[in-house]
Amino acid sequence: MYLRGQIWWTKISHNGKKVESSLGTSNKKLAQAIEAKIRTEIIEGTYFKKPKGNKIMVASLISKYLDEHSKPNKGEITYRNDKYFSKRIVQQFGNQYLNDVKPLHISKFITERRNDGVGDVTINHELRLLRHAYNLAIHEWELVDETPFAKFKIPSGDVKRVRYLSQDEEGRLIGALPEWLKPIVTIARETGLRLSNIINLEWNQINIFSRMINLERTKNGEPHSVPMTDNVLNILKTLHMDKENEYVFGYGKGGKPFNRNWVGKSFRNTCKKAGIENFRFHDLRHDFCSKLVQKGADLYSVAGLAGHKDIKTTQRYAHLSPEKLRSTIQKLNSGDNLATIDEKENHQECRKLLV
Numbered sequence: 001m002y003l004r005g006q007i008w009w010t011k012i013s014h015n016g017k018k019v020e021s022s023l024g025t026s027n028k029k030l031a032q033a034i035e036a037k038i039r040t041e042i043i044e045g046t047y048f049k050k051p052k053g054n055k056i057m058v059a060s061l062i063s064k065y066l067d068e069h070s071k072p073n074k075g076e077i078t079y080r081n082d083k084y085f086s087k088r089i090v091q092q093f094g095n096q097y098l099n100d101v102k103p104l105h106i107s108k109f110i111t112e113r114r115n116d117g118v119g120d121v122t123i124n125h126e127l128r129l130l131r132h133a134y135n136l137a138i139h140e141w142e143l144v145d146e147t148p149f150a151k152f153k154i155p156s157g158d159v160k161r162v163r164y165l166s167q168d169e170e171g172r173l174i175g176a177l178p179e180w181l182k183p184i185v186t187i188a189r190e191t192g193l194r195l196s197n198i199i200n201l202e203w204n205q206i207n208i209f210s211r212m213i214n215l216e217r218t219k220n221g222e223p224h225s226v227p228m229t230d231n232v233l234n235i236l237k238t239l240h241m242d243k244e245n246e247y248v249f250g251y252g253k254g255g256k257p258f259n260r261n262w263v264g265k266s267f268r269n270t271c272k273k274a275g276i277e278n279f280r281f282h283d284l285r286h287d288f289c290s291k292l293v294q295k296g297a298d299l300y301s302v303a304g305l306a307g308h309k310d311i312k313t314t315q316r317y318a319h320l321s322p323e324k325l326r327s328t329i330q331k332l333n334s335g336d337n338l339a340t341i342d343e344k345e346n347h348q349e350c351r352k353l354l355v
Contacts, residue, residue, distance in 0.1 A: 001035055007063050010035045014042045024059025025090055034059060034095045056143050058101060058130075059094035062086045064141070065133040075217035077196040085126045088113075093130070098137065098144040103152045110155060120155040127154045162316055163283040164290035169276050176274035181266055183235045184249060184258075185284065190229045192288035192306045194219065195281050199258045201248040206236055224307040293317045 001010050001023070008023040008031035019042065023031040034057055070082040092109050093101055106127065113123050131154065134147040165173060177185055187198055197215055205214050211228040218224045228236070239248060245255030267281045285306070292302050303314040 001031060008035075010038060012039060012042060017042075021056075022060045022063045024057060024061070024063035025094055027090075030059070030090075030094055037095060056098050056137075057094065058096050058098060059090050061098060061133050061137055061143065062090055062094075062130075065129070065136065069133075069136060074221060075219065077200060078219055078221075081125075081196075082129060085122075085129050088126055089130050098134070099146070101148045103148050106148060106152055123155050161283075162286050162290060162320075163279060164287040165276075165279070169274070169279075172274040173271065173276060176270050178266070178270070181263070181270065183239065184263065185267070186235060187232055188281070188284040189287055190232050191226045192285050193226065194285060195263060196260060199247075199249050199260055199263060202246045203240065203243060203248060204246070206240075206248065208233070208237065208240070218307050222307070222309060226305060226307070289314065289317050290320050293320045296321070 001008055003009070004022070006026045008025060008028065010019070010021055010023055010031075012019045012035075019038065021038070023034045025031050025034070066079070066082060066086060070079050074082065092112075093105070096105070109127075110123055113126075114120075127149075131147065131149040134144065134149060137143040138145065138147060173185075174182075184195075184198055187193065188195065191213060193201075193213070193215075197218065201213070205216075207214065211233055213226050213228060213232075215224045236248070244250065244253055247255055247257045249258045250256055251258070264281050271277075271279050289302050289306055292305070293299070299311065299314045299318060302308075302317065303311050306314065308314050
């Protein structure tokens, strides 16, 4: 057993046959357990007789997914997120062969995660990664013939939630924010950028003269540019005067971005202090979109500013613009229609009678 990068691999020779395979994990104890299982099956003569899907373990599939799909095809931040969500998958299913994972195992995983206090949104991210890995294993890599997700519905959680700050909550939040967190929150509220994009923002992505923030790649894999409000422009000008490294929100001369979990936890603590319930940092992005729609912005403009790849994502905010809907429907009464024509005819008849 040996390390290749941060992942353990095994190289076994037995009766002239060789097996060299990724064990799909950086955990040495788990890797040893997986290798021991492979050795036992080789000695028993069952390993090489296995059908497709019974030679590859989930840990190896996830390793392949991260190295051959996620890393080359996704943005750096999304790749790191994939690595984060894959850890619990490997811990739960890592030493199972692909064909051995059944819907009942996935149901058990969901129950255990919920019992641990994990929300359905997180579970959704974890299982969607595993499902995608299985789909690639079937259609591109030909490692297995079936997926346990064929007739299984993954919990969706509240991925389509719309939570924004009321005027009262907005005031309380601003009053409770520590000074170092205020610029991060303001940029989030006035650009709609995700936390990961903000804390990894580099000065070469900032164009003060054109008042644009330019991201090479976002969560959906596309480049995205967003204009600066006056508040955001002034914040960035101030921060630029004291810059120590390449990151807008970095620390030390060597240059390290703020830790995402630390910022998120600090924001949650601030909300708790301000008496604001059920509000996460990502909801600042919902707040951005919601306020734009409430002030009359059309959905296509909001989609462009938020970097939504599909207009359906933006349509969740449509109900926040009732005045615009009311004014739009009144267009049905403009000009002549059956009702107005009938009313005009009645008016003319009345005038004839009076004469």
